[in-house]
Amino acid sequence: MSTKYVYMFSEGNGKQKELLGGKGANLSEMTNLGMPVPQGFTVTTEACTRYYDDNSEIVPEIVDQIFANLKKLEEISGKEFGSTTNPLLLSVRSGARASMPGMMDTVLNLGLNDEVVEGFAKMTNNPRFAYDSYRRFIQMFADVVMEVPKSNFEKIIDEMKETKGITLDSDFTSEDLKEMIEKFKTYYKEQKGEDFPTVPRNQLLESIKAVFRSWNNPRAIYYRRMNDIPASWGTAVNVQMMVFGNMGDTSGSGVAFTRNPSTGEAKLYGEFLMNCQGEDVVAGIRTPEQIEKLAEVMPHAYEEFVEICHKLEQHYRDMQDMEFTIENGKLYMLQTRNGKRTAAAALQIAVDLVNEGMISKKEAVASIDAKSLDSVLHPTFDESALKLAKPIGSALPASPGAAYGKVVFTAEDAITLNEKGDNVILVRLETSPEDIEGMNAAKGILTVRGGMTSHAAVVARGMGTCCVSGCEAIVIDEEAKLFTLGGKTIKEGDYISLDGSTGNIYEGQIPTVEASISGNFGTIMKWTDEFRELNIRTNADTPRDAKQAADFGAEGIGLCRTEHMFFEADRIKAMREMIVAKTEEARRVALEKLLPMQRSDFEGLYETMEGKAVTIRYLDPPLHEFLPTEEKDIIEIAGELNITVQELKNVISSLHEFNPMMGHRGCRLAVSYPEIAEMQTRAVIEAAINVSVKHPEWNIVPEIMIPLVGEVKELAYVKSIVVKTADDIIAKSDIDLKYSVGTMIEIPRATITADEIAEEAEFFSFGTNDLTQMTFGFSRDDAAKFLDYYYQKSIYEQDPFARIDKNGVGKLVEMAVNLGRKTRPDIKLGICGEHGGDPSSIEFCHNIGLDYVSCSPFRVPIARLAAAQAAIKNPRNN
């Protein structure tokens, strides 16, 4: 039996979204519910994927099905496609499985040509309307199908207005419109070298193909990437008989939501315009009326519409977003779908629907887009102000939130200006750990280089500060203290505005709205805890970050990066002394200075976490990161360290690395200089003992994490240092302190030898940032340069640093999980890479059976929600 590629609306149903797309399935569903839907048929998503498989052709088999169903539609409508006496006009609209509003193409009024339009004019007894429909069709078809921009036709209209002394479109007469149509056709021929197509069936097939093609236009690709929609889904195409809201004063079009999509208020919310087509409502040529007004203008239609709204919401058990048209007083439903909403509205609606008894808590939790929570946790731009702003550039949305401020180019300037009370935006080529204080002083951070997991991105997310990274289009002139972007020159002290949620960069100040966490947020968060099976921890290096995360519900620290503590002014000197030391003895002297500082850091963390788990990762970055790079700093620091400039330069040169990411770092440092691990162990254990003495009610069990292990013998060696040091201290104390030693799994070799590593490791924490880098062979700081080409060519659809690559990195992680559990069934498994805060990746972590995810503090609520959703979707067999 051959595949069915075309379904009449009456043949489908609301569950067939995969095959018919969201719009098609809902049109079928409304048809089945007996609602007034202009009839038509849906060309399936499978037809779309075949189109791509068949070298962008619609094969005869499918063409035949299209025309067979067109025949049925002619019978239902009593009209005939291409008829000069009783013509059927069609709309051709996209409709993917997931709603992608405005991303793909639409053609309306299809089926007109010079002859048909005459018949249409007679049939409707409204020549002006008929010619207006025809010119709209030419414009739309030319634009969508033939890539002749619509705006060029608008120019022709403007010229005609001028010639004729007209200001409003509605002032054109039928004859004017006829003239306009001729001009349009002439222009079309000039542009395309051929006549405007007159055969309606060809118009239909070309339009269907154009919709298929539009699945792969750049904005659709971008939208899919942002919304996790796979390219393989394809779009369906809905071919529907036209109904006309522009037939006169008893006709109109509108859009409405069953509840307010901004606030969630339980009240119909929408707009309409009389005597116009749907596109005019959206285009904003005339100002639409509030939906309530329809009760006055067309009371019957309004009443029917309200009843349908109610039915639809009850039927779909969610807020609906609908389009309708009234043709000569008769209401038609053109579309319904679950409405997009702000995060605040989503929370409100979910809580309301539970209270109304319409949905369960589980459904409420499942209904909220986890990523969208960012917008209730961070400042956002004032929406009305944002509408007027045009970005001068855009880059990676590295840390959510919105901010405006004065541009500075150095961390020091950021601190100074902030102290004066100014809002500051820090603009850097890239940030380094030395910039931490300046980053903290800034309202927003903008970098030229670096991806979603660059230093700037990771630190900004930790701080909850907005950050846009990897804006390669920026050219910085550091001496002149200015940069250029999008043709604009921005000087130090000029205002810019950053949107870390979209990656947009604006000139000037756009006012922001502070984050506001409502009671609904708390309610939903409490509900998530009823469902989730993953524990949620946080990546935090300071008591402040840890506190923030704990307030958001973090159940422990999954990653404390100890090196971040070494960059503070009073500490880096001791760190540098250690680095330039030539003997173990000299290194020990310097480490002895670091010990009390590090110990008090850990005490702070234990105090804040009140007995919750704290995982401490040992020194990770290559040592050259702690040394100066600029001549003047080298001279100054050589002085501080009591060595000659040449000696310091020799050290710097000896530490130079071609590929620092794959260099002398992680546990390789502890293997080379075990005294570092010894000092860190002293700090961890002594701090735990000190705090345990003060708070015997807390059960502090430090988790010591050795980074960058690729071979079990590395871990065994470092662990032996840790255990010897720790056990000595514990034996001398009055406390029977427990601790555990585990490792990051972030080197591909660790995943394939995880059975061996689990002999030594009591826990694994997947460091999926580095694991992604090495599995792909991408440097995260360099990948931005070529990933754009990859997105354009659909080679990658997602940034693998933002969303875990299930097919590659994920397979290695799974392998490590299985191998690790084989050796040590009770091994604790978590993730502390950036993926720990990404909903799709969290679902993956749930599915492969991890114990916890750890993410930056501001992502903790997202992770709680995403973990609950994953558990609802795929309950584990406990």
Place this chain on the structure above:
Amino acid sequence: MSTKYVYMFSEGNGKQKELLGGKGANLSEMTNLGMPVPQGFTVTTEACTRYYDDNSEIVPEIVDQIFANLKKLEEISGKEFGSTTNPLLLSVRSGARASMPGMMDTVLNLGLNDEVVEGFAKMTNNPRFAYDSYRRFIQMFADVVMEVPKSNFEKIIDEMKETKGITLDSDFTSEDLKEMIEKFKTYYKEQKGEDFPTVPRNQLLESIKAVFRSWNNPRAIYYRRMNDIPASWGTAVNVQMMVFGNMGDTSGSGVAFTRNPSTGEAKLYGEFLMNCQGEDVVAGIRTPEQIEKLAEVMPHAYEEFVEICHKLEQHYRDMQDMEFTIENGKLYMLQTRNGKRTAAAALQIAVDLVNEGMISKKEAVASIDAKSLDSVLHPTFDESALKLAKPIGSALPASPGAAYGKVVFTAEDAITLNEKGDNVILVRLETSPEDIEGMNAAKGILTVRGGMTSHAAVVARGMGTCCVSGCEAIVIDEEAKLFTLGGKTIKEGDYISLDGSTGNIYEGQIPTVEASISGNFGTIMKWTDEFRELNIRTNADTPRDAKQAADFGAEGIGLCRTEHMFFEADRIKAMREMIVAKTEEARRVALEKLLPMQRSDFEGLYETMEGKAVTIRYLDPPLHEFLPTEEKDIIEIAGELNITVQELKNVISSLHEFNPMMGHRGCRLAVSYPEIAEMQTRAVIEAAINVSVKHPEWNIVPEIMIPLVGEVKELAYVKSIVVKTADDIIAKSDIDLKYSVGTMIEIPRATITADEIAEEAEFFSFGTNDLTQMTFGFSRDDAAKFLDYYYQKSIYEQDPFARIDKNGVGKLVEMAVNLGRKTRPDIKLGICGEHGGDPSSIEFCHNIGLDYVSCSPFRVPIARLAAAQAAIKNPRNN
């Protein structure tokens, strides 16, 4: 039943090398053959591993077994250990599974103390001999067991000689020796704070422990790494009754080989000394006599020895290396083993033994150390001159061979000086592709940075030029044109000598002996082809390299790196034009200039290979490698390119990468700029057509290899460009040219998604250099800095870039082999990383079922031999 840790010689046999070590097994075997062996027992290798497992203690269970066997030995010898009347003295010697001459420790004359020596003097009726034995024992025990250096005792001896006006050791009287012993013991006590141990049983146990410990001394670790011996094997210890070659004029010691170990000549070869212990023969205090002389001195002993030699060679069916002692006219065999030999000797002996009917061709092929062939393919130092030279430093043996020459610091100077007829050694921080010509002009290359697979190493091996890389101890002063190493300052123009096979660096000129490939070499090579199942290809970029490899028996090119062709002076300009081009159009203009050059390169390769397989890898390195880095070059090249210096600097800065190894390179370039792949395809296909027209008898089938693929869609995209371009050209030609498209597997992600990649790839070539880097997370250029710590701590025993890491990288390779074959059963599988020339890695490749290995030209013979040996060891089930 408890484990047996100690075997009397009469209990073991020659097959038990794993348990008894080579020496122990052969002592047993000789005992079984009825040969005159001083009896004793072997403490097994298992006892050694237990010693390490038991925190460096010998547990009572094993101690008991040792003393039980000592008892038996007392019975056999009729003497008593520690007796003051009839004392048994012992030698304690190491003996690992594989021979490690001189790497571990030995204690002789054990069992003496102040009382026993008196008895010994009476028993032998030779007080001088007894006291001399005692002082030797103190020296050796102190040195080996207690780490008091032997040389310090030599000082005491020298002082006594001076005091007494004596020049020869033999002039000391018994009384002198007694005095010396007292001085020794006093010195010992000063050093160790305790008396020299007097209890013979303790002396024995401590000596056994010392031998166990010596398994992990630095030179043993180094030797194991060089010779692929795992740390886990451990060493056995042989405890043997002493026989004395120093009992007078009818006593003596010697060493001999059944054939000449330098040339392979079938004639007894050895030395002996009358009235001395074995160590004196080796130490060179007196000049030993040629072995034939023994026929005159002790005709009976000589006759017996010759007969034993003959028997042993027949028995072991290989050339033997033996130690013997004559005590009062009676011959004792102390050791036999298969003798170490030079490569030339190995070839000669193998061919002779086959001709003599003693062994089969298969055994002959299996008998030769594949790695050793390097020394017949490259110049070596004159051995006698080398003995007198002391290295001033050493680093990685990156490309074999020996050379001396005048030091220069730039490629230009290398060329100039070479043109004048001077031998040149090029010394660089690291080399880059721009240095190629200078490297070619040099006799040897020495670099400060970079590992075994650095640019310098890879290129030098390709050229067959000797290279020592990664000598971090060198400090170069480029301005003064000098470097310092090992306390010496070497100026431009000074002579140094390099040994690329050992990594040693010498001051001055050491004369070299040219490589000489004998008929035996050809014979053995022919034999290898009868057994091997792997094809052997070569990595070659030029007709010259390809010719060299073909002469060595290469069956095709497995890797032609196309970028190497772009560095030549006349080409790099066009390459740079392409890089600075701002539009596709401008890039195409530059590529059009490169096309004819690249096409003629490929024609040259096809011509040289005469129809054999040629695999061409597309552009791989990041583009910044082609741009200048020094200010003066930037200015000059900006001029050549007709752009401003600032523009060129902007391009350079925009191409800067943090981790170039993981940057914009490989197929990522072709994805970004498909026109590059298009040009390369034109060149490959047009060249193949041109040569096919000239030589219709050759069946040229180009293999196009896309590098750095991590995701099948990357390959699919680039392949589509290749196929379209190639098919167009072929369609327009008169030739039905076939070609295939495959990929390097060098990214971890490629190995785990190899089933998907095989949908597109017709062949896989494992690029194990990069795969090793990314699997370990090591940069090969940076790893040298920390790998030493890893060797010291036995975390790694091998350089994973030299020998494939079977446990990690190997697992990924196997996974890819299995996944690839699942999708495409006839997929062609090879390796083109540096491991393709390493015997142990070649065995791995054979075992996992690859079709071919590809290596640098001078490694082709090694690969042929290693492949044959692998096939002999593990026949495939064909």
